[in-house]
Amino acid sequence: MKISEIVKGLSLEVKSANVNLEKEVTGGYVSDLLSDVIANCKEGNIWITLQTHQNIIAVAALRELSGIILVNGKLPNADTLKKANEEGILLMASSLPAFEIVGRLYNLGIRCR
């Protein structure tokens, strides 16, 4: 599934600029522990988290994630947004809690893989 379909389906707010919304999402991963994400996510996964600091961008870049969804109305720090734009990492935000986001992604056919 393309990122653009997820953005539309979940009414996500796209925060980073100049990103490719036509990228394929391979699956999803939800965690707020960075070591857990870096070790257990898969390339092309969409990552759901409430962490908003800039180090999430390094994790996404190192593991070539397709995007990050910030939940619970959390917004990226200014530094995080700057880094996302530099690295071309797609940063999205939603007012919904992680449980709802994950449930809706599952309904769209996204799995942990």
Next chain:
Amino acid sequence: MTQNKETTMEGVFFLTGKDFTNAGAASCELKSILEKMEVEHSAIRRAAIAAFEAEMNIIIYTPAGMMKYSITPDHVKVVFQDMGHGIEDIELAMTEGYSTAPDYIREMGFGSGMGLPNIKKNTDEMKISSMPGAGTTLEFIIKLRQEKDNENL
């Protein structure tokens, strides 16, 4: 770049403790060097995970340190040396879930006690030597398949 079998690529990054702005930059740079050298994908993934964990340990726990890498046709070797207070009990530090991280670090999603175990899992060799008061040296090696051996793997 890897046409010459004797080619060794070496470099060093300096890391500053608590510099969360640049945290991860050295690992990202190492990853892009490995990509340019057309190292196999799984080795790049494992090197990226291990390097990030070791880099973050220096940022989180020490005032400063450095990351030295050397890439040969056979392996990727990365050595991390820091000026921290050292690890008293390395075996305990290697235990999954054990962490000495303060609360504010844990709130950032670090300090889950998975860092050193993640390095161990993703590398072929890992060595730590540490003396309380004299810093820590962590070294890991990721072996690279030779192209000719591809069919055996």
